[in-house]
Structures are given as structure tokens and as C-alpha cells.
């Protein structure tokens with residue numbers, strides 16, 4: 001992984017360890033091109049957040065709530081609108097729009113105190129296969145995920161009108 005516009009070495013804002021060496025402050029490596037998330041705790045949390053959203057929406061749809069719902073949070077609203085349109089009553093699971101989900105995940109990390117690496121980062125996987133990466137650091141990654149998760153729950157339960 002490298003910076004898009006310079007050859008500067010990426011390092012942790014807390015302990016100055018280089019990205020290659022790694023340290024406990026790496027919060028998440030979010031691939032905005034392929035909608036993936038890397039990092040010990042982060043990849044797990046990424047899947048879990050998605051499961052929370054899908055479960056919540058499925059419960060709403062199963063209970064017959066389909067029309068007239070909207071959310072204060074624009075990303076949550078966008079996620080809802082897609083699943084609502086795709087849903088049929090025999091569905092036992094949903095899948096959210098991954099671009100909208102990745103967007104929401106990034107915002108939650110920011111709100112929860114994750115420190116975004118300021119420059120654009122790219123990862124090359126060969127010709128024509130380049131990902132845009134958002135790298136996040138935190139002094140205490142586990143704590144940031146806790147806060148991000150309660151923020152997600154709050155946003156999911158806050159319906160606008």
C-alpha cells in the first residue's frame with residue numbers, strides 16, 4: 001500500500017511504526033473499491049455491523065413494515081430503501097448495498113474517534129486492479145468499535161418522519 005501522490009512511508013500517528021511493520025493502533029483498512037475491510041478486529045466488526053443492520057431490517061419487513069419508514073441518517077435510509085425494494089415475503093435473509101454500507105462504516109469509525117490517515121492511499125493488485133483505501137488508526141481500537149457499535153444501534157432505531 002502506498003500514498004497516491006507521494007512516496008512517503010505510511011506510519012502510525014501514535015507510535016510512528018510503519019504500516020509494513022504494523023502496531024496495535026491499526027484500527028481498520030477499508031477498501032472502498034472492493035468493499036472489504038482488513039485488520040484483526042476490523043474485518044470481524046465489518047461483518048458483524050452488516051449482520052446487525054440486515055437483521056434489524058429483516059425484522060421490520062417481516063413484521064409488515066414496508067412503507068412510510070425513513071431514517072434520520074442518510075446512509076441508513078439508503079440501505080433501507082434498497083432492501084425494501086428487493087424484499088419478497090419468502091426471503092429469510094437480506095443483503096445490503098455494499099457501497100452504502102462501506103460508507104456508513106467509515107462514518108461510524110470517524111464519529112467513534114477513529115483517526116483517518118489524511119492522504120489518499122492506493123493498493124495495487126496488478127494492472128487495472130487498484131483499490132482506494134481508507135486507513136484508520138486509534139489509540140484503543142477495541143474502544144472505538146464499541147462506540148461505533150452503539151452509534152450504529154442508535155442510528156438504526158432512530159426513525160425520522
Ligand SMILES: [Zn+2]
Nearest residue numbers: 012015023025
Ligand atoms: Zn502505533
